[in-house]
Amino acid sequence: MREVAVLGVAMTKFGVSDKTNLEMFAEAGLEAISKSSLNPKDIQALFFGNCLGDFEEGQLHMAPFAHAELGLPTGAPATRFESACATATVAIRHAALLVGAGIYDVVLAGGTERAAGMGTPLATRTFAMACQAHHESSAGITFPGVFAMAAHMYAHKYGIALSELKRHMAEVAVKNHYHGSLNPKAHFRKPITVDTVLNSMMVADPLQLFDCCPFSDGAAALVLAEANKARELVEKPVFIAGTGQASAGSLYLQRDLTRIKAREEASRQAFSQAGIGPQDVQVVELHDCFTIAEILALEAMGFYGFGSAYKSASSRETYLGGKLVVNPSGGLKAKGHPIGATGAAQVTEIVEQLRGECGERQVNGARVGMVDTLGGDFGTVCNIILRV
Amino acid sequence: MREVAVLGVAMTKFGVSDKTNLEMFAEAGLEAISKSSLNPKDIQALFFGNCLGDFEEGQLHMAPFAHAELGLPTGAPATRFESACATATVAIRHAALLVGAGIYDVVLAGGTERAAGMGTPLATRTFAMACQAHHESSAGITFPGVFAMAAHMYAHKYGIALSELKRHMAEVAVKNHYHGSLNPKAHFRKPITVDTVLNSMMVADPLQLFDCCPFSDGAAALVLAEANKARELVEKPVFIAGTGQASAGSLYLQRDLTRIKAREEASRQAFSQAGIGPQDVQVVELHDCFTIAEILALEAMGFYGFGSAYKSASSRETYLGGKLVVNPSGGLKAKGHPIGATGAAQVTEIVEQLRGECGERQVNGARVGMVDTLGGDFGTVCNIILRV
C-alpha cells in the first residue's frame, strides 16, 4: 500500500444555515480543493457522505449532484456512503484505502447534512431510524434514549451514584463548550457551567438538554492524495497512519451498552495498522453526541480503563493543556453535529491541529491525532489515526 | 492489483414479498456464502446496497443490521452504498477494488429493496427523489417521465416517426418478457406481445405501462475473493475483467438525453481495463428500466451506433440465440427492479450464464459477459465485465 496524505481541509460554519446541502458541500469542497493547490478537474473520485437528504430536501442520490456543483470530471465517480453519524468517516476511510491501493491518486471526500432544517420532531424521528426499525425503533426509542440507557447501565455496573455520574457527565459538556467557545466554526460558542447542564430540560432520563449535541447544518471536505504527490502540492501534508472500521447489530444483540464492541475492534485495527498505542496520541476528536458517549469512547479506545473515564473531564485531563486533549474543536456537543459531515469535520480539526493552525485552541506539540466516529446505536465505528 | 473472482451468487425470487429487507438479504447472503463453501465467519467485509429503507421500513443505517442477520464478525465492516438504481453495482465494484488491492481476501456484496411494498404513489415519489430535488423534482418529473423525454428527443433527433419508434420499443419489452418467462426468479413470467404494450395505459407520454419495469421486492448477494483463493473454493470461479464508474449532474446539465455521457465513460473504463471491446462480449445484463433505456444503453456502450439500436430487438439480434444476447434474465423489465438489489442480480445472471447454469435461457458459448447499471436520471453508471 502507498502512503496516503491529507491536503486541503475545509468546513462551513456549523449551525443553522439557509443553504442547501449541495451549496454547503460546494463551499467546503471548492475550498478544500483550492487549499490543495488543485482544480476540480484534478479530482479523480468523490467519496460523498449524506444521511437523510431524502427527508431533508427530497434528495436521494445526492453524490452526482455534488459532483456537478464542483465541476468534477465525468470519469471521476461520485459515490454516496451512509453509515449514520459515521458516514463521512467511512467515506474518508474508503477514499484512503483506494488511494493507498493505487486506484486513484487524488480524491475528494467529505459530507453534508441539513439536520437543523428538519426541526426537532422530524429530526428525532429520522435519527431514530438508525436503530433497528422492526424491533427497537418500534418501541419509540430515540438517540438520546439509547445513550440514556447506556448511562443508567454504566452507573449500575460500576456502582456510581447516578447524581455523581451526572455531575461528571456535565463536566464533559462544560469542557466541550469551553473548547467550542474558541472555535469560530462551532455551532455553540458560549461557555456553560455544570449548573447549565443540570438545570436544563430532561430529554431522556438521565440525559438533559445540555448532555446532548444539537441538530446542525453544515458540510466538510478534504482532499486525499498519494504522499509524494501531496508533498509536491502542500507545505504540510498530514499522513494517514491507520484506519479501522467495525460493525455490530442492534442493541438487543449488543447487551452491555457500556462496552462498544465495534469501537474496541475498529480502534484496535487502527492502532495496529499505525503501529502505535493510545499513549502515543496527543489529540483526539471523538464521538461525543452525548456526554456519556465521550466517556464510553475514551474507554473503548483504550485511553482509560473501563469504568474510569467518567472523571476524565472533571480532572481536566482531557482539556486543552491536559495530557490527552479530547475534542478541542468543541466536539459534536459544541461544534455541532450535521451527521453526514461530522467525520470530515473531525478530520479537518485533527489535520489543522497537527499543522499548528488552531490558534487559541491549538494543542501544543500535537504530532499524532485520532478521529473516532460512531454510527447509529453503536452499529458502526470508524477510526482514523493521523500524524505529521 | 490481484485478480478478483466471483464465487457463490444468489438472489431471492423478485416480485412482491412479505419479507423484510433484512430477511430477504439474509436469505440471499447466506445462500451465496454457502455456495462459496464458506461460513459467515470467513467474510471480511460487507458491501451493502439499499436505497430507500428509510421510507420503506423506517430503517436507515441498514448495513450493520444486515451484517448481524448473517452473523458476520465484528471486525468485518458493513458499509452501505447508495447510487440510486446502480446501488448494488457500485457496492460490488468497491468490493472488487478492495479485494484486488489486497485490503480484503473474501467479502460479501449485494443489496436489498422493498420497492413494491411502498405502493405506486409513494414509490413514484421516492424514486423521483433521485432527480435533482430543487430544480427538477420540483417540476413533478418522474422516472418514467425522464425516459419519456429521452424517447421524444430520440425520435426527433434521428427523424423517426414516434409511432415507429414506439413499435420498436415495444419489441424490447416483448423480448425481455420472453426471456423472463424462462427465469424462475423473475417478477413476471408471462410472455407478452407488441399489442400488450401498445394497449397498456399511458404512464408518461410516450411510455406506456409495459414500457416500464415494475416496482419489485428482492435481494441478491455474491461472494468475491482473490482469484487463487476462489479457485480453491469453487469449481467455476468467474473473474472480474474490468469495472468502470462515472458520474453526471442533473438533466439541465446533460442536455442531450439520447447520449448518456456517464455510461460512455464508465463502459470505456471497463473495456479498457479488460483489454477488450464490445465485439468480444456475448451476453449483457443492462439497465432496461424502460424500453427506451435498453436502446440508449446499447448505443452508449458501443454495441450499436448512435441512432441505430432501436431496431435491436425487432431484428432479434438481442434475443437468446442472437449475436449479442441482451437481458437473458428478463432484465429489469421482466425479472423486476428492487433498486438496491438490481446490480447484484445482474451480476448473478452473468455469472450463472458464464458457468452454463441457466437452463432454458442459457446463452451458448458465453465466455465474456457485461453488467450495466444506471442510477438516477443518468447521474451514475457502473459497468462490470466478467469472464470465465
Next chain:
Amino acid sequence: MIMEYKLTYNQFMQGLEQEKLLGLVCNGCGAATCPPLGVCRACGGQELRVAEMSGVGTLRTFTVVRVAPEGRTPPYVVAMVELDEGPWVMGNLEGLPLDQSNMDIIGKKVKVGSRRVQTKLPVQENQRSLTFHLI
C-alpha cells in the same frame, strides 16, 4: 442450498398477537435468539428451530423518553430486558408511575407482553412492540 428465513418478522408479529413470544433455538449450541435473526446469535449456526420463550426476564436498563420522535406522545419508558432464556429484548415498561421509574427498577423481574405500536405515523400492518410489567 436455498435458504429460507426461519422465523420472519410477520410470523413473530403473529406470535405476539397470540400472546406468544417466539424465538429460535439453535440445534448446535442450544442458545435462544429472540427477536429472530438469520443465524444463531451465539454461534452463527443455521440449524434453528422455532420455540416459544417463557416471556419472563430481568430489567437491565431503561430510560424515560421525554422528547419523542414525530408521531409519538411522550413521556414513556423504554427498557431492555434479559429473558430467562438469555436473549435481550427492547420494549416499553408499563404500569409503573414515572416517578418510580428510576435506578431501583434495574434488576427487577418483568413479564413480557406486547401492544400495537403507539404512533400516529403510517406503520406496517400488524406492527406490535413489546411491553414489560414488573412482577
Next chain:
Amino acid sequence: MIMEYKLTYNQFMQGLEQEKLLGLVCNGCGAATCPPLGVCRACGGQELRVAEMSGVGTLRTFTVVRVAPEGRTPPYVVAMVELDEGPWVMGNLEGLPLDQSNMDIIGKKVKVGSRRVQTKLPVQENQRSLTFHLI
C-alpha cells in the same frame, strides 16, 4: 480562500418571485449557468457574476406525466427548454391543451415564468418551479 456560494437556491427563488430568472455568467469563458452551480457549467471557472436571463428559449423535449408522485395531481406536462443564453432548464408547459402537447412542440419558442410548486406535501418555504408558455 473561503468560498461563498454565488447565487443560492434561496436567492434564485427570490428572483423568480420578482419574475426574474437569475443565473451566473462566467468571467472566464462567458457561458451562462442557470440554474446556478458552484462553478461554471462550461469551463469549471469560479469567477462568476449573477445575471438575469432573458427568459426566452426553445422547447427541446417534453412528456405528459399521467402517473404522478404522491402529492401531485396528474396529468401535467414536464418539458426541457434551452434558454437563448445557452443553459437548459426543466419546468412545466402550461396553457396548451394536452392533445396538442405532442412532437410538434419540439423546437417551438417559449417564455419562461414560475409558479409555486404544485404539491400537497410539505416543501421548503418559497419553493417555486419554472413554467413555459409557447410564444
